[in-house]
Amino acid sequence: MEKIAFLGLGRMGLPMARRLADAGYPLTVWNRSPGRAGDLTGAAAGAVRATEAATPAEAVRGADVVVTMLSDPEAVTELAGRFTADLAPGTLWIDMSSIGPRATAALHAGLPDGVALVDAPVMGSTGPAATGDLTVFAGGEDADLDRAQPVLEHLGRVRRCGGPGSGAALKVVVIGAIVASVTVLGEVLAVADELGVPQEQAREVLSAGPLAGVAARAFGTGSDFPVRLAAKDLALAGGGPVLAAAREVLLAHPEIAEEDLSAVPGALLRGR
Template sequence: MEKIAFLGLGRMGLPMARRLAAAGHPLTVWNRSPGRADGLTENRTEDRSEDRPGGVTVAATPAEAVRGADVVVTMLSDPAAVAEVAGRCAAQLAPSALWIDMSSIGPRATAELRDRLPDGVALVDAPVIGSVGPAATGDLVVFAGGEDADVDRAQPVLERLGRVRRCGGPGSGAALKVVVIGAIVASVTALGEVVAVADELGVPREQVREVLSVGPLAGVVARAFSTESDFPVRLAAKDLALAGGGPVLRAAREVLLADPSIAERDLSAVVPAPRAAAV
């Protein structure tokens, strides 16, 4: 198996790296905050009959992590983080390395990352749809963009993490992710406002949820009332900024940023809490 460097062990990155380690890939990991790799070194292959360790090394720097790696996977928070990490390690990449960026950074930052990489290093943009639970079970949806040969090479790694949808040439995965997440975040934010209107009008919340759940908004309702997802509001606002768009997306972003107390909570926090019963 190809040697993988995995950079970024946050909410999503850690369970994704754990899946690659469990599959037996030689894995070197790095994270800005130390200690996130605890437990990864005990992973074993998914085929328990082999019962062999999926060797994991923890690197002190991004440059140390990518040195000698065949494949580099990044799962970082935003365009600035990806650019900063690339600046610290690009010079150490092997000439035939493949960089798979699974962060949500949009097509412009993806193109800038491509320009930072040395000649001979290929890039596949492969952002994902899904939260921490699907990341742990390998049920993410992966939007892969890049040259066909590069996506072919990335496919075995990506399939360990989720269902791969090939989107087209370089930057196409990053572009589709921006479109899809913009629709999801804006819709959930709008639904939160609709629920507040229902509260004002005295319409029982469960009645609203029941009626909307059997119509075209069923998926949005399920996401808005989810108790299992873990997609922080601050990252949802970041993704809307990447989308740009017109007044609707800008207004949704303003709503997300208006209450700093929910910044680290899941997107479902935009649905107002039920009012306390009168006494």
């Protein structure tokens, strides 16, 4: 099995790295804040399943595949500057961060000779990350996608989107629609309150109609997608007026920045 370096052990990265360790891949991990490796390095379970590196460059040396899972384009760009020079020819870099096609193109431009990049952002929260039920939007050259496929299949259902940057682009489209729709639904519930429509009645009817999927996300529990990251993803979509307006609404409620997206309707209702 190919040796993997996994960089970024946040709320999504840690359970994803754990799945690769459980699959038996030789694994080296790194995180900006040390001490996140936990049971991967034996601290909790008593069995070492991964090696924790002190620096990104140390993590990727000797790796066949490098997986990055970070929060935004700035974090990925900064990290890339710390390890790309240490990538050996033949290395495959799979970036699973949600950074959009522009930042992905910049990563491609900075690759050393002989190094390939697959963009593979995901849909799903921490629960699906732990169970391998994420949706993976993968973009890249066919040969690179073929090589990435066995790794990605341990993390979720892989949808090949096309050439380099296409996975990053589709993620922006899908998440933009979801976040903006949940925000609009929150606004509609606030309007219902002003018009004297009982919240329970409004939610019931919205959940039974064409917006059932959006309502399920807006009213559901168990997901862990912070509002601040939802606002970041809307920014990746560019300057469309509807998406820009939804982003401004999210930024106007810093009190829920670390809460799941489902907190938006409640925040808008309280703000009326």
